Amino acid sequence: MKTFFITATGTGVGKTYVTAALVADLADRGRSVRVLKPVISGFDETNPQGSDTAVLLRSLGQPLTPEAIDACSPWRFSEPLSPDMAARHEGRAIDFAALVEFCRGARAGDEDVLLIEAVGGAMVPLDDSHTVLDWMADLGAPVVVVAGSYLGTLSHTLTTVSALRERDIDIAAVVVDESEDSPVLISETVDTLARFLPGLTLISLMRNADRASIHAALEAIIGE
Template sequence: MEAHFITGTGTDIGKTWLACALLRHWRAEGRRPAAIKPVLSGFDPLQPQASDAGALLAALGRDAGPAGLDAIAPWRFAAALSPDMAAAREGRRIDFDDLVAFTRRVVAAPQRPLLVEGVGGVMAPLDATHTVRDWIAASGLPCILVAGSYLGSLSHTLTALAALAEVGAGVTAIAVNESPDSTVALDATLETLSHHAPGIPRVAILRASPRAGVARLAGLLS
């Protein structure tokens, strides 16, 4: 399946960076990928190009103007908080049914490859009763789980996998971004994951030379 939900073990783990790298890889192959990030917090309307949605649009070769932003990120909030908190600060709420319907409409379109990027980590709250995990389950899409190699990442990654398994969400691959200044070797993280999540491909994304890892991940998504 060439449509995937890209989620992470937490915020600032590298979801958008990896999504952009995949989009550029596919475009370099002559393909016409698509991507959306429907929910976005920490958005500055004066600097839309600096947002995650702006980065995705740039990777797609599109302008970060109002039309482009509305098309891929209709739920935008100023506060850099969890989505439920960011929405509440503006007197708004995320209607979960509307979010799922929007996602399904995009998935139903023929353009592939397609990435649906989540917000925060797997269990980030969207409202009082739903988390990103519920959104993933409702979308019916398999996941790319983005993790790090920092101390503590193994617990975070395995917890995220367990949470996804509880709702029957499939995981196509675990992409392990090499964490800066980590005391844990990337290879050691991958090896431990091979014991605890043996059925899921693990892809190393090296900071100094990410291209090979991105290409391997792109191959797994085809």
């Protein structure tokens, strides 16, 4: 099974949008897909329809049942905080070893591709001693870094890539997702990143892109 881990330079830059786009594109190519968002904060158990988990399940064409939610996002927390804080406020803690083992178990499935969407940015704490970066390093899957095109994204993106490279994590691509408040054309952001990240696959993804444009943009990640 081919596996990709989707992380980001921060919260709210478009991880779920990109993950759902990857699911749809893989389906268009006739690939079977499993998608996980194992850890999620800000999850309203009384109204799961508006959650990232719901977006991902809809992209798979799956109903939003309690069983499907549990299978996709077993570590759910109600407050929109970093996972370590959200868990602590509920008197809980994320078992890091169990989280890694859960993802490894999913890699033994029958699907063609497994997509694992992380929580927050690459350095977000999961517990008292582990971050998302540790999670990525332990899994060893190629990583897709999602960035925005907002003011400040250049520093955030270069810092994230540097942190991943320090841990010898394979970066499949950096996807620059168009931000609503972008001060410049997304192409300028990508061109600047390309000067500092030679040899790294950089992809720009417009928010209102049609299916064909998304298909072409994600080709470098998925391949035929």
